[in-house]
Amino acid sequence: MDSGKSRLTAVTVLVAAVALLLGCCAGIMVGGVGGYLIGQRAARQVPAARFQRPTPAPFVPNPRATPRALQPTPRAPQTPEGAPTQSATGVGIQEVVAGSPAESAGLRPGDVITQLDDIRLDTNHKLSDLVAQHKPGDQVKLTLLRASQSQTITVTLGERVDNSGAAYLGVRYLDATVGPQATP
Numbered sequence: 001m002d003s004g005k006s007r008l009t010a011v012t013v014l015v016a017a018v019a020l021l022l023g024c025c026a027g028i029m030v031g032g033v034g035g036y037l038i039g040q041r042a043a044r045q046v047p048a049a050r051f052q053r054p055t056p057a058p059f060v061p062n063p064r065a066t067p068r069a070l071q072p073t074p075r076a077p078q079t080p081e082g083a084p085t086q087s088a089t090g091v092g093i094q095e096v097v098a099g100s101p102a103e104s105a106g107l108r109p110g111d112v113i114t115q116l117d118d119i120r121l122d123t124n125h126k127l128s129d130l131v132a133q134h135k136p137g138d139q140v141k142l143t144l145l146r147a148s149q150s151q152t153i154t155v156t157l158g159e160r161v162d163n164s165g166a167a168y169l170g171v172r173y174l175d176a177t178v179g180p181q182a183t184p
Contacts, residue, residue, distance in 0.1 A: 090114035090121045090145070091173040100170020105155040107171060108146070115143035127173065131157065134167040 093111045096102050107113075114121060116130045117140050134140060136159035143152050157167040 091127050091175050093171050093173050095172040097170040097172070101155050101158045101168065102170040105142075105153050107142075107144070107153065107155075110146070112145040113142050113171075113173070114145060114150075115141075117141050118143075126175070127169075131167050131169050136160075136165070136167050138167060 090112045093102075093107060093109050093113065095109055096107050113127060116125075116127065119125050119130060121127055121130075131140075134157055136157055138157050139154055140157060141152055141154055143150065145151075155169065157169060160166040160168040
């Protein structure tokens with residue numbers, strides 16, 4: 001009788017394991033079919049226009065990858081009257097912000113800043129980067145061209161309104177190699 005009872009227990013365990021396995025397989029199948037049908041129904045409700053490819057953006061070549069002969073030639077800064085300045089290096093002042101340190105020091109539109117603290121402005125030394133290395137209240141020496149004459153002016157930098165603790169000169173300028181710049 002013991003062997004009959006243990007055989008019955010083994011068969012019961014085996015049947016339960018097979019039923020559990022079949023139940024899992026049936027659940028997976030029902031879930032897959034249900035998900036497929038729900039997805040199909042949802043796809044019919046969405047307009048086809050939402051799935052169209054967007055129009056590609058116009059091609060803009062990378063200037064670093066452009067052959068040297070096809071790169072644009074750097075422009076010299078322009079004075080407000082439109083006449084080119086004497087120097088192709090430096091920055092041409094387009095506007096002096098009213099009440100700024102630049103106005104207090106006597107900078108004018110048409111001036112070309114060529115150096116800041118004996119550092120020549122070029123592609124590796126940008127005016128905004130050099131001003132950013134200073135603190136408000138620092139005095140800097142600007143070398144500039146005005147009416148074909150080289151002058152040196154000392155400016156006490158102010159503080160930017162939008163960035164507390166950052167130095168501010170107060171000019172809008174045109175870089176000889178880049179184009180219009182923000183106010184440093």
